[in-house]
Amino acid sequence: MPVQRAGAQEDGSPEPVGAGPYSTGGGGTVLEHRYGAVLLSHLLTGTPVPGLGDAVTPVRIRFQARSVSRVDDIVVVGTAPNKTEVAVSIGVRRQPKLVPSEADSVKLIGDFLHVARAKRTLVDSGRWKLALAVVPSCIPAQQLKALAEAAAAAGSWTEFQDRLRRPGGVQAAVRNRLTQVEAIVASLISEPSTQASRETWRLLSALHLIEMRLEGADCTDRTYSVERLRAVTPQGGNDAAHTLFAHLAERVGVYAPSGAVVDIPRLHADLQGLGCFAPAHLPSLADADLAPAAARTPRPSRRCARPRLRWKTRLLSGAAHQPQVHDDTVVVVDGCWTLAFDADSGRQRWGKKAGGGHSPVIAGGACFASDPLGHARAWDLRSGQRSAPLRLRMQDGLATASNGLLFAAHPMTGLSAYNVASKAVLWSGAGGHHVTAAPQAHGSTVFALMNTPSAPARGQQVFAAFDALSGHTVWSWSSGSCAVAHWSADDRILMAFLDTPDGERQLVALDRASGTLRWHQELTGEAAAAPVHAGTTVHLTTRCGRALAWDAQSGHLLWDTQVARRISTAPLVADDAVYIAAFDPGRLVVLDPLSGRELWRKSAGGAFTTTPFMAGDRIWASDRTGVLHAWDPRTHRTAAQLPVRWSEEGHGQPAVEERMMFVSTSGGWLQAWELP
Numbered sequence: 001m002p003v004q005r006a007g008a009q010e011d012g013s014p015e016p017v018g019a020g021p022y023s024t025g026g027g028g029t030v031l032e033h034r035y036g037a038v039l040l041s042h043l044l045t046g047t048p049v050p051g052l053g054d055a056v057t058p059v060r061i062r063f064q065a066r067s068v069s070r071v072d073d074i075v076v077v078g079t080a081p082n083k084t085e086v087a088v089s090i091g092v093r094r095q096p097k098l099v100p101s102e103a104d105s106v107k108l109i110g111d112f113l114h115v116a117r118a119k120r121t122l123v124d125s126g127r128w129k130l131a132l133a134v135v136p137s138c139i140p141a142q143q144l145k146a147l148a149e150a151a152a153a154a155g156s157w158t159e160f161q162d163r164l165r166r167p168g169g170v171q172a173a174v175r176n177r178l179t180q181v182e183a184i185v186a187s188l189i190s191e192p193s194t195q196a197s198r199e200t201w202r203l204l205s206a207l208h209l210i211e212m213r214l215e216g217a218d219c220t221d222r223t224y225s226v227e228r229l230r231a232v233t234p235q236g237g238n239d240a241a242h243t244l245f246a247h248l249a250e251r252v253g254v255y256a257p258s259g260a261v262v263d264i265p266r267l268h269a270d271l272q273g274l275g276c277f278a279p280a281h282l283p284s285l286a287d288a289d290l291a292p293a294a295a296r297t298p299r300p301s302r303r304c305a306r307p308r309l310r311w312k313t314r315l316l317s318g319a320a321h322q323p324q325v326h327d328d329t330v331v332v333v334d335g336c337w338t339l340a341f342d343a344d345s346g347r348q349r350w351g352k353k354a355g356g357g358h359s360p361v362i363a364g365g366a367c368f369a370s371d372p373l374g375h376a377r378a379w380d381l382r383s384g385q386r387s388a389p390l391r392l393r394m395q396d397g398l399a400t401a402s403n404g405l406l407f408a409a410h411p412m413t414g415l416s417a418y419n420v421a422s423k424a425v426l427w428s429g430a431g432g433h434h435v436t437a438a439p440q441a442h443g444s445t446v447f448a449l450m451n452t453p454s455a456p457a458r459g460q461q462v463f464a465a466f467d468a469l470s471g472h473t474v475w476s477w478s479s480g481s482c483a484v485a486h487w488s489a490d491d492r493i494l495m496a497f498l499d500t501p502d503g504e505r506q507l508v509a510l511d512r513a514s515g516t517l518r519w520h521q522e523l524t525g526e527a528a529a530a531p532v533h534a535g536t537t538v539h540l541t542t543r544c545g546r547a548l549a550w551d552a553q554s555g556h557l558l559w560d561t562q563v564a565r566r567i568s569t570a571p572l573v574a575d576d577a578v579y580i581a582a583f584d585p586g587r588l589v590v591l592d593p594l595s596g597r598e599l600w601r602k603s604a605g606g607a608f609t610t611t612p613f614m615a616g617d618r619i620w621a622s623d624r625t626g627v628l629h630a631w632d633p634r635t636h637r638t639a640a641q642l643p644v645r646w647s648e649e650g651h652g653q654p655a656v657e658e659r660m661m662f663v664s665t666s667g668g669w670l671q672a673w674e675l676p
Helices: 028-045 103-118 120-125 139-154 157-165 172-189 193-206 220-232 238-258 264-271
Strands: 057-063 074-079 085-092 128-134 207-211 261-263 308-314 324-326 329-334 337-342 348-353 361-363 366-370 376-380 399-402 405-410 414-419 424-430 440-442 445-451 461-467 473-478 483-489 493-499 505-511 517-523 532-534 537-541 546-551 557-562 578-582 587-591 598-603 613-615 618-622 628-631 638-642 655-657 660-664 669-674
Touching: 028 057, 028 074, 028 085, 028 220, 028 238, 028 261, 028 264, 057 238, 085 103, 103 120, 103 128, 103 172, 103 193, 120 128, 128 139, 128 193, 139 157, 139 172, 139 193, 139 207, 157 193, 172 193, 193 207, 220 238, 238 264, 261 264, 264 337, 324 655, 329 660, 329 669, 337 366, 361 399, 361 405, 399 440, 414 445, 440 483, 445 483, 461 483, 461 493, 483 532, 493 537, 546 578, 578 618
Parallel strands: 085 128, 128 207
Antiparallel strands: 057 074, 057 261, 074 085, 308 669, 324 329, 329 337, 337 348, 361 366, 366 376, 399 405, 405 414, 414 424, 440 445, 445 461, 461 473, 483 493, 493 505, 505 517, 532 537, 537 546, 546 557, 578 587, 587 598, 613 618, 618 628, 628 638, 655 660, 660 669
16 A cells, blocks of 8 residues: 555544555554564464453464455454354554545445444354454544444443433544444445444444554563463573564565465474474474373273263364374374374374375375375375385375275376385376366276366366276266366266356266266256265255255156255265255255155254264264264164364364274364264
8 A cells, every 4th residue: 555645634643654454654564464473473372362352262363364354454263162263353454544535444444344244143142353453552543442342331222322422421532433433334335324323333342452562662562472482482582482473473474465374283384493483282203202192091992872082182273184094093184284193092103294284095004195396205104104205296185095006196297006015106197187186996997087288277177087007098078168066986977067158057977987978967056065876876965955866877867855945065875864964954854765755854053064974873963063963863863962063174074993983173182982
């Protein structure tokens, strides 16, 4: 933003030399970076953030989070004691005028108003807050603070009006500031003045003022931040903490322009290697230095009527992927770290910086992921020892394993196959196109979805089938001008859900052996997930709440059932039932697989956002509130409700081995539950 001419504001206070978080005048950018560093110091040390709540632990920070909040400077998200998420949208301004004639003030109030109205339920419940960060000398903001405190104390618009009319209740300057803010709101909502006054009260009652003491003689916030940061320095010294704060300010200069989301794993990774940074709970890169996580003494296994918590151990954050379990080892991806734990005791075996935020492919007692140069690497599942670079290119998220073979893809070099047992590359560079999704292997065939090199971003896509042992192309099929939204394959057919250029949607079935089009169906509504294969039947759920089933050979529609108003997950198909976890209303609906007739249903406290799964003779699903529900499919009764606070960001479902279930929680724990 250009430097403003010094002068006088409409309220008589001095005009600022810069406004907005990235103003070039008056050191606005420096102030923004320092304030961002203050917030990162709270995140690193787990201390409460002003405006978020004294009992809320910060877990991640979004810079310029336009996709999350219209107040696009900073959004801080934390976890309350009851494990619910609380967020605060922070608008950072040096000295806003808060008058209708200043465009930046109108935009600021407009963005706050948009959040207050769009997230009214969350704002009213206190789970989403609004804050304005300014320098202490900003007189308009101090007047706004007085109004906000009065609005919050009033409890209603009527009582707020009564407080304003009381003699001596509000100073004239503060009353004038209210008139200015109401004028801004009225210009934004184009509604009667009474409604504008009500909306102004709602906005003020949710607004908090944060004073940034980071300049001149008053650098109190920086001093407190340095004091906090001593806990994550090698010797707890002030010099190291002072240097670390400077590094955090530099990192904000990288995070803010790119709109980064910063959590504990990412921040640890970005600060790793600095001599001034030494957090006690960061996994060491040296195996000898690994400190095993605290674990409960394992008890003898016994059958129990309800799930029992066997052990739990700390992770790095509350946004870890759901775990994988192989050979008595539980593998969890938490940010850029891959952690391995003993399945029986919960003791940490190793932690490595690998995986790129994607779950590794596990096969033959090893975890496969890519290194920074795009070469595949293997980590021993038990020791964490890393192999030399394998002779194939790989991008995390574009690999799968089947029948002892690793199929790894790279967008620029195509698809490759690696024999895990013999450690030999069978073939590489198949297809010669840009692979866009993880391959799927069935029997002697591996399938891949690719973009042709000359196609635009959403242009021509190609399905290709390759011989698993030789890499020879068996067939290819082009989607033409249609975009592939979801796809899946089995031993008989490949199913793809396509979006056409004219906005229509199609479900197509390709023969697995020849790639010929067997059948296609026109559909209304967007698919909630990839088609599910169950014997000779294909099942699909749509976001508008429908569940459909087709004969896989002929394409004949077997049934079409309206299950709910909205579904966001794929169904679980068993021999005797189809289980669907609905988003709106939140409930489990069970259908007859032959007719689509509803057999039974169970309501839940929140919307379901994850696919149901079978574990320990129970049907399980997690709702949006973080409760993991279990139902007995024989009696239709609720068997358990585990408050594990399973995060929606968990990327998958809990891992189950024998009668143990392993789950990552949004509270930052890896838990092991013994199932009945």
